[in-house]
Amino acid sequence: ENMRLHAAENVRPFFQDGTLTWRHRPEYFDRVLLDAPCSSEGRFRADNPETTRYWSLKKIRDASRKQRRLLYSGIQCLKPGGRLVYSTCSFAPEENEVVVNKLMKKFPQALRIVPITMDIAALRAGLTEWEGRVFSDDLSLAGRIVPDDLMDGFFVCCIEKTESTVTP
8 A cells, every 4th residue: 555655666575584595696786775663762752751661681682682683684685776764763773773783794895885875854973972882974875764743753764785796
């Protein structure tokens, strides 16, 4: 229904465990959209304590593990020259920059971060360091959207695959 609503054409959704898709479709897709399950910190509201009711550090740790597997699978499914957009509605660096940075370190020659350019006043640069951990400077090209009256908090990163990551 959402694809029809937004007039999305040439879209082929796959309904399976996303962490395993790469085994069935290596370097198959031109584009991958990965809106990863997350802790939903970007949806917290100061005026509504209910929004934090189910949050926990464990939820961040669990989400981060799944996100790493999903992002790895998404990149392995992507054709060289293709782009993957990774997003969460979380502020936790463990779910965002840490996840992307690990992947960039695994495939340093095969991936590059594409700048996020949106005309949104609440858009901020991605983090390049956090709690003593230093990330790739290229992570500043990712986007963090600070929540306001119009939008929830959000993280988005576009990754281009410049060469194959699949080993024979």
